[in-house]
Amino acid sequence: MLSGRIDELSREYAAIERSMGDPGVLSNAAEYTRLTRRHRELTPLMTLWREYTGQQTQAEEARTLLSDPEMAELARLELDAAASRMAELEGELEVLLLPRDPFDSHDVILELRAGAGGDEAGLFAADLLRMYTRSFEGRGLKLSIADTSESDLGGYSRLVAEINGEGAYKAMKWEKGVHRVQRIPATETQGRIHTSTVTVAVLPQVEQEDVQLDLAEVRIDVFRAQGAGGQGVNTTDSAVRATYRAGTPDEIMVVCQDGRSQIKNKEKALQILRARLAERQREERVVSEREARSSQVGSGDRSEKIRTYNYAQNRVTDHRLSGDDKNFDLGSVMEGGLAPITAALERAEREVQLAEMTEHAPA
Template structure:
């Protein structure tokens, strides 16, 4: 591990020297790539520097114990050695996690789909709550969040909502959110004060590019229709909404978010490509038997991954048994700590199973 860290530190200094060269600064594409690598390496180098400092403290404490006769100094050295050895163990664990290679897909953008499950009107309201939670989380992460299509619930919320999220390491954070989310609370529609259990499914799809999906537009039927719902005077008067049907698979994607038919078409096409890409990836994984059965990243639509319990004010992720008692903050987008706990558990599993 030490040799690898030394190599990373050398690479860091090379990148640091290159990034301020005038020809690099003037090339936005190269500068952006180097700057991204610089940020990534700087975190590991900072950990390594702290680790080297701890090793030096251990060495000095041991020298005092070997050479010092005065009992008072020896006692201080013993205390410092005990603390330094504990920190050394912690730092080694942190460095092992930092050296775990990222999933190459972590930096990619996503299509997010949220659908109401069991629970009727309450499930639709909960779907709306999850939509707001992810929207607020995206704002905190400084990501771009765009709605593609919504199907509103009869008593509020949404029966279905599709969005795109773009930004830094979007998939790396959001990949843990796929699965069934469950809520336990007294619905606004409940007259007897009984606690109900409702659910919504979350699907996180990698945003696919033109290269990854060979989509023949001759296989896609395009229909236009009038938008419905909020939108001002143009609603129900202009055919700006788009419905795309992929004839070979039967996949249907709609977009009526904007007033521009062209922009709605581009958004719908993006979602269609992502769904086709997801289907292709799953076929490949099944064919070569490489799909990892991870408790953390299972993300199947039938997997109950998290419960939001209002009477107890808690949110529990069932994959790792992680609970937070700040439900209101979580539903306001404060889910980074939970996602970080899932990431750490996922990395620990990878190390244990020898995947990395």
């Protein structure tokens, strides 16, 4: 029954609202942020639940009037309307009760790496960055670059950026994987279509207390920033390289050089390092680190893909979808119109979750 599943969440919601007025909580920024985030997550569910119980009350009141000859017809109409709306609300509540990704509201570390295709892959990485930036407009999400390595023609062989804003991971998690582009490169003289790839990693940022990072195992090096992004800071040693367990199989290296402050670059490098370490720990719970990493970003081989951008056919195909739902207009997508793809992927995931709930529901 819905009521049994929601009662516990209702108690949690009431407790959160009480705690948010507690002076002790108000003085603890981390705890207050955690509570407000959870409050936002539960509010849509609680809003629907209040409407559902209101409809229940209306139905009960209408039922008491069925025995009154003068009110019976009106009571039946109200009862039918309440029953219809309750059925709709039950469906919406079932969706909201589905398991949530605990990282949906977190900020994101985004990594783009050019794969197969050389300079053309680097140019496509720049196109993807523009696409993502356009998709954030009006959504309260902000992208800031932490480190870049430009390719010869002005693209990116590698790019690391932060995405900040409510629901950043929820908006971006569907992008992780290999993106394949099929088009005629600007350098192609014979009009042949080339296939190139860019691997995209999307890592949720984590709080310091959420991941065990021993700073004694991190080597910090400072150096002079170079290249695009470092031009405003290349008169001082402001760039920072943070290396976790240097020289071991567990080594993780992060470089931040796009900020003007060495302190800020160090903070950002450690933040990205925590996100990568947390991602590694999550992956190790499933399979070995190398296999898990390749399941997200792959090797960049042309045969691996989650999505294909076909310029000749003006079409984007998401290979995780099927039928007519998998194809989208290329021009719209490249201008930041990712919402239809994201909605289709979310809908497909909900359908799978609902089917699994039905299959495992008690008889």
